[in-house]
Amino acid sequence: YMIRRSDRAKRATIKVDQNRNVRVISPRHVPATEISALMDQKANWIYSHTIASKRSLPPERRYQDGEVFPFMGGTITIRIVREDETFWRFCGDELIISVPGDFIEYHTKSAVRQAVSLFFKSQLYVFSIPYFEHYANQLQMPVPAIKIRDQKTKWGSCTPKNIILNLRLCMAPKNIIEYVIAHEIAHKVNPDHSPAFWQTVEQLMPDYRERREYLKEHGHEWVL
Structure with missing residues (x-):
């Protein structure tokens, strides 16, 4: 996962995009150990959202006969x-x-x-x-x-x-x-x-x- 520090963030939040990339948006003062603990705590949530994102990936267009x-x-x-x-x-x-x-x-x-x-x-x-x-x-x-x-x-x-x-x-x-x-x-x-x-x-x-x-x-x- 990637961590992005933000002055606007009030607390650490986890986001999963459609490409199944996991990002943590966190205030600058939150230590890495606390973010790691958050990831462990939210492991089941991250897994379920990663699977959901995989299912929602758009189809790849090949422009072939029969498509x-x-x-x-x-x-x-x-x-x-x-x-x-x-x-x-x-x-x-x-x-x-x-x-x-x-x-x-x-x-x-x-x-x-x-x-x-x-x-x-x-x-x-x-x-x-x-x-x-x-x-x-x-x-x-x-x-x-x-x-x-x-x-x-x-x-x-x-x-x-x-x-x-x-x-x-x-x-x-x-x-x-x-x-x-x-x-x-x-x-x-x-x-x-x-x-x-x-x-x-x-x-x-x-x-x-x-x-x-x-x-x-x-x-x-x-x-x-």
């Missing part, structure tokens, strides 16, 4: 074919991606990843438009411009000119995508996370708490 991705509450299967040009088409529950036959493995993986990203981006954009129109109408405001981007940490963000959605939302169930849309468009009324903001979200979506909790619990699973 399955979550998609709007269901799944899609990647099918790779060798042709002269790179393109993709969606057929049933399969995303068929064509790559040149002379591509080496690295270039094939890169082309497949790009195709998956473009597919998700287009599908999320088309799916989200009616919801933006619906919620904008409820709040009596113009429909905002919509941008879809691959963001590392945020599921959505709101700027004065547009609303940005994370393309990885395409891997979430549809009702979770709808929650993020309602959340972001509510920021057009209240730019912060004040009680007034959450009242606006609840006005648009009375069951938003359940959807927000689902997003917190499962969002780490939707990786590209």
Whole structure:
């Protein structure tokens, strides 16, 4: 485990991240012997949280033929074919991606990843438009411009000119995508996370708490 000394810490605390790294955040005055005793005392807790973190690790994407991705509450299967040009088409529950036959493995993986990203981006954009129109109408405001981007940490963000959605939302169930849309468009009324903001979200979506909790619990699973 690693120890990080902090002037702000009032007592020693233990944290386990998703990569099963154990960290102790401690005031500067706490001796190493006391931290070691704390680790012994919390050994069972650390073990259980390490196992839980292992189970919650996101899947590793290989971008190979037959790989399955979550998609709007269901799944899609990647099918790779060798042709002269790179393109993709969606057929049933399969995303068929064509790559040149002379591509080496690295270039094939890169082309497949790009195709998956473009597919998700287009599908999320088309799916989200009616919801933006619906919620904008409820709040009596113009429909905002919509941008879809691959963001590392945020599921959505709101700027004065547009609303940005994370393309990885395409891997979430549809009702979770709808929650993020309602959340972001509510920021057009209240730019912060004040009680007034959450009242606006609840006005648009009375069951938003359940959807927000689902997003917190499962969002780490939707990786590209």
